[in-house]
Amino acid sequence: MPKPIAALAIAGLLLACGRAAGETADGGHGGPVVPVLLGLVIILAAAKLGGEFFERIGQPAVLGELIFGMAIGNLGLLGYSGLGFLPTDRGLEILAQLGVILLLFQVGLESNVEEMLSVGWSSLLVAVLGVIAPFFLGWGVSAWVLPQEDTLVHVFIGATLCATSVGITARVLSDLGKLSSRESKIILGAAVIDDVLGLVILSVVAGTITAANTGGSLDALKAAAIVGKALAFLAGAILIGGWLSKKVFRLAGFLRVQGMLLALSLAACFLLAYLADRIGLAAIVGAFAAGLILDGVHYRDLGERTKHSIEELIQPIAGFLVPIFFVLMGARVDLSTFGRGTVLGFAALLSLAAILGKMICAAGVLERGRDRLSVAVGMVPRGEVGLIFAGVGAQLLLRGERVISPPIYAAAVVMVIVTTLITPPALKASLARGDRRQKQPAQAAAVRPAPPQPLG
Amino acid sequence: MPKPIAALAIAGLLLACGRAAGETADGGHGGPVVPVLLGLVIILAAAKLGGEFFERIGQPAVLGELIFGMAIGNLGLLGYSGLGFLPTDRGLEILAQLGVILLLFQVGLESNVEEMLSVGWSSLLVAVLGVIAPFFLGWGVSAWVLPQEDTLVHVFIGATLCATSVGITARVLSDLGKLSSRESKIILGAAVIDDVLGLVILSVVAGTITAANTGGSLDALKAAAIVGKALAFLAGAILIGGWLSKKVFRLAGFLRVQGMLLALSLAACFLLAYLADRIGLAAIVGAFAAGLILDGVHYRDLGERTKHSIEELIQPIAGFLVPIFFVLMGARVDLSTFGRGTVLGFAALLSLAAILGKMICAAGVLERGRDRLSVAVGMVPRGEVGLIFAGVGAQLLLRGERVISPPIYAAAVVMVIVTTLITPPALKASLARGDRRQKQPAQAAAVRPAPPQPLG
Numbered sequence: 043m044p045k046p047i048a049a050l051a052i053a054g055l056l057l058a059c060g061r062a063a064g065e066t067a068d069g070g071h072g073g074p075v076v077p078v079l080l081g082l083v084i085i086l087a088a089a090k091l092g093g094e095f096f097e098r099i100g101q102p103a104v105l106g107e108l109i110f111g112m113a114i115g116n117l118g119l120l121g122y123s124g125l126g127f128l129p130t131d132r133g134l135e136i137l138a139q140l141g142v143i144l145l146l147f148q149v150g151l152e153s154n155v156e157e158m159l160s161v162g163w164s165s166l167l168v169a170v171l172g173v174i175a176p177f178f179l180g181w182g183v184s185a186w187v188l189p190q191e192d193t194l195v196h197v198f199i200g201a202t203l204c205a206t207s208v209g210i211t212a213r214v215l216s217d218l219g220k221l222s223s224r225e226s227k228i229i230l231g232a233a234v235i236d237d238v239l240g241l242v243i244l245s246v247v248a249g250t251i252t253a254a255n256t257g258g259s260l261d262a263l264k265a266a267a268i269v270g271k272a273l274a275f276l277a278g279a280i281l282i283g284g285w286l287s288k289k290v291f292r293l294a295g296f297l298r299v300q301g302m303l304l305a306l307s308l309a310a311c312f313l314l315a316y317l318a319d320r321i322g323l324a325a326i327v328g329a330f331a332a333g334l335i336l337d338g339v340h341y342r343d344l345g346e347r348t349k350h351s352i353e354e355l356i357q358p359i360a361g362f363l364v365p366i367f368f369v370l371m372g373a374r375v376d377l378s379t380f381g382r383g384t385v386l387g388f389a390a391l392l393s394l395a396a397i398l399g400k401m402i403c404a405a406g407v408l409e410r411g412r413d414r415l416s417v418a419v420g421m422v423p424r425g426e427v428g429l430i431f432a433g434v435g436a437q438l439l440l441r442g443e444r445v446i447s448p449p450i451y452a453a454a455v456v457m458v459i460v461t462t463l464i465t466p467p468a469l470k471a472s473l474a475r476g477d478r479r480q481k482q483p484a485q486a487a488a489v490r491p492a493p494p495q496p497l498g
Numbered sequence: 499m500p501k502p503i504a505a506l507a508i509a510g511l512l513l514a515c516g517r518a519a520g521e522t523a524d525g526g527h528g529g530p531v532v533p534v535l536l537g538l539v540i541i542l543a544a545a546k547l548g549g550e551f552f553e554r555i556g557q558p559a560v561l562g563e564l565i566f567g568m569a570i571g572n573l574g575l576l577g578y579s580g581l582g583f584l585p586t587d588r589g590l591e592i593l594a595q596l597g598v599i600l601l602l603f604q605v606g607l608e609s610n611v612e613e614m615l616s617v618g619w620s621s622l623l624v625a626v627l628g629v630i631a632p633f634f635l636g637w638g639v640s641a642w643v644l645p646q647e648d649t650l651v652h653v654f655i656g657a658t659l660c661a662t663s664v665g666i667t668a669r670v671l672s673d674l675g676k677l678s679s680r681e682s683k684i685i686l687g688a689a690v691i692d693d694v695l696g697l698v699i700l701s702v703v704a705g706t707i708t709a710a711n712t713g714g715s716l717d718a719l720k721a722a723a724i725v726g727k728a729l730a731f732l733a734g735a736i737l738i739g740g741w742l743s744k745k746v747f748r749l750a751g752f753l754r755v756q757g758m759l760l761a762l763s764l765a766a767c768f769l770l771a772y773l774a775d776r777i778g779l780a781a782i783v784g785a786f787a788a789g790l791i792l793d794g795v796h797y798r799d800l801g802e803r804t805k806h807s808i809e810e811l812i813q814p815i816a817g818f819l820v821p822i823f824f825v826l827m828g829a830r831v832d833l834s835t836f837g838r839g840t841v842l843g844f845a846a847l848l849s850l851a852a853i854l855g856k857m858i859c860a861a862g863v864l865e866r867g868r869d870r871l872s873v874a875v876g877m878v879p880r881g882e883v884g885l886i887f888a889g890v891g892a893q894l895l896l897r898g899e900r901v902i903s904p905p906i907y908a909a910a911v912v913m914v915i916v917t918t919l920i921t922p923p924a925l926k927a928s929l930a931r932g933d934r935r936q937k938q939p940a941q942a943a944a945v946r947p948a949p950p951q952p953l954g
Contacts, residue, residue, distance in 0.1 A: 075595035139531035
């Protein structure tokens with residue numbers, strides 16, 4: 043009975059009308075926070091309405107947030123443009139980015155380094171296979187459909203297919219209470235390696251294009267430097283960060299000011315996210331590393347004095363910010379691009395290449411008795427990482443023309459959407475199949491344990 | 499021993515150097531969230547360092563957040579400009595605004611309508627006196643120091659002195675565990691009325707200036723309309739909002755998706771803040787009204803199913819966002835304006851007028867045996883409301899010249915700072931004096947009870 047929330051959503055829409063109409067009237071000195079306030083009301087309503095609806099039809103809540111986000115982002119197609127500011131508002135964008143950073147921080151908090159290393163070889167193999175196969179499949183599809191384009195364009199499209207966005211997968215695993223399973227560790231470890239590999243390929247391809255424009259060739263040393271600093275960051279964050287955070291949290295136990303545990307945890311998360319971005323990795327990789335470091339071991343001195351653990355303190359903040367990310371990711375989908383026939387055909391082939399390319403990841407799981415299909419399915423979504431790649435291509439010029447032209451960009455966005463939307467139901471089905479195959483009652487009972495923090 | 503946090507702060511500073519130097523280097527695709535991440539690390543470190551230091555010398559933590567904010571905002575005077583983006587970054591500004599909105603929402607949650615009405619006459623009288631006295635004192639000071647300026651300039655400066663910013667006072671009362679005292683209710687009620695009155699005066703004065711420019715005169719009907727809609731908003735929010743929220747929360751009890759209580763509470767807070775801004779009030783008035791409505795009565799159906807109350811769920815989010823507001827308010831102070839002798843003299847007189855003007859509020863407390871001085875001191879800070887007023891004046895033109903010229907603006911900002919900085923220690927001293935005078939052991943023991951939510 044989501045009637046009251048529907049009423050809230052309708053109220054939000056009516057307000058948006060009033061806003062669009064009254065923009066130039068007097069009143070309103072709140073500045074840039076005002077559209078953010080309206081956007082937050084609509085996004086929170088859409089997230090909970092969508093989540094409720096999809097949970098009732100047996101799908102993860104995150105799928106509802108994406109689909110309801112798509113709906114409110116495309117009201118322009120129905121002639122209503124009052125919510126047109128949502129996908130592009132910079133304040134909401136920043137809140138969404140903080141949301142996905144906190145999501146990966148939470149994922150890191152639920153993981154730990156020893157477990158990550160114990161699945162290390164599987165993760166590495168899964169990641170490498172999951173980068174090579176989609177790269178060549180994407181190249182092939184592009185060369186077949188667009189024979190008139192330069193080889194570098196095909197290479198770039200292949201690179202766009204490499205990335206794995208662990209956000210959606212992590213959220214589905216969290217919704218199903220599966221984050222602590224061994225398959226989850228393999229996926230999360232592989233996604234981190236994948237992000238590093240994908241960004242290396244992106245940097246190398248972009249470097250080649252720049253070199254082609256100036257008549258030079260690729261600098262192998264530069265490529266090696268990119269690989270080196272990525273690996274150094276992760277190792278450094280885990281080793282130095284782990285040692286430092288132990289000291290910091292122990293000494294912080296002597297302080298008397300309120301909110302120290304929360305402030306220190308958030309500062310560590312944001313600092314590593316910032317550092318990851320600075321050296322050219324995705325910020326979410328840093329947030330994940332911060333979560334790994336703060337995984338419950340070192341802050342006991344401080345934590346036992348307080349009533350709450352880091353996880354409990356982060357949960358309401360994440361509960362506020364994470365849905366903003368998923369609703370906005372849905373709202374950014376421009377459904378009108380689906381209308382163009384040729385774009386749709388290319389998009390379908392690209393999506394197929396993207397999905398099949400990651401299926402080969404199943405072969406990378408070295409351990410016996412594991413749910414290989416679920417690992418492969420978990421690697422499928424491209425999410426925001428794919429969008430970042432396509433966006434970089436749309437800005438790069440090759441001999442005066444955009445490497446990723448608007449129709450190719452539209453097709454790449456469709457591929458990102460398809461791989462992202464297909465994952466929640468596919469992963470849920472695949473995990474259920476894996477559980478049935480194992481035929482172990484204890485394992486089967488663990489399909490849907492109570493989620494870690496049932497709030498509100 | 500804030501050594502570890504000092505190390506964190508130093509690390510942040512070093513990073514900022516790296517950032518300023520490496521801005522044009524490769525790496526970094528995170529977009530507008532990246533400076534926000536760095537800013538958050540520095541702000542969280544400054545807030546906790548400052549709070550710890552000031553708590554150790556017996557002052558409220560919020561004063562430390564302001565002073566440490568001033569320090570990091572004025573590193574440019576020492577020749578270091580790496581943190582120059584902090585006071586103007588739009589993402590941090592939005593987070594700070596959400597912080598002050600959530601602070602007033604929390605204040606509203608700890609109040610309720612019946613108690614507000616029981617101190618209604620005192621609040622009304624305190625508010626009216628606290629608007630009239632500073633208005634004429636400010637006018638007089640301005641006419642005396644700046645005889646060459648137009649009368650409307652003096653009127654505008656008087657209007658700037660009217661506002662009361664309840665944020666600082668509420669935070670001090672909360673830090674001291676005094677939010678439930680009768681004096682607090684009078685101050686908070688008066689601050690709400692004050693905000694309404696101040697915005698009415700601002701609108702009327704601005705209307706007069708616009709009319710003077712076009713050769714017309716002030717429309718009395720328009721002034722009446724401003725008053726009317728402000729009163730209608732508060733009454734409507736409390737009556738209709740109270741009725742509606744009761745229904746919404748009862749029906750939401752049937753939903754199964756996670757995080758419903760948090761999402762509904764935040765949506766109500768942001769919706770009323772948005773509506774308040776739309777009709778020309780400050781957004782924080784709406785947030786306060788939302789807190790009043792949701793004060794623990796109506797959400798029991800939903801709340802009892804969950805482990806946490808609204809207050810508990812909001813606390814970590816507020817603990818993250820509220821310090822951002824206070825650190826940024828400090829960082830926005832440009833200490834170099836203090837260097838100009840004439841500005842400093844005018845600023846000193848304005849500050850005196852602003853403080854003395856609010857002292858008359860003590861006469862508005864009708865009830866016997868109340869701590870009148872603390873009520874008057876609690877009304878002193880102008881905070882962000884005073885800054886908003888001065889900012890509006892700096893943008894208004896009277897016969898082609900700015901109503902509030904840059905030197906006058908600097909003086910107004912100094913007045914805002916002085917009234918804001920003086921309040922935490924003055925209010926603490928005044929409350930302690932009030933407690934001693936009552937000589938009741940039970941009352942004296944309540945000077946510093948455990949704060950409502952000691953997190954981390």
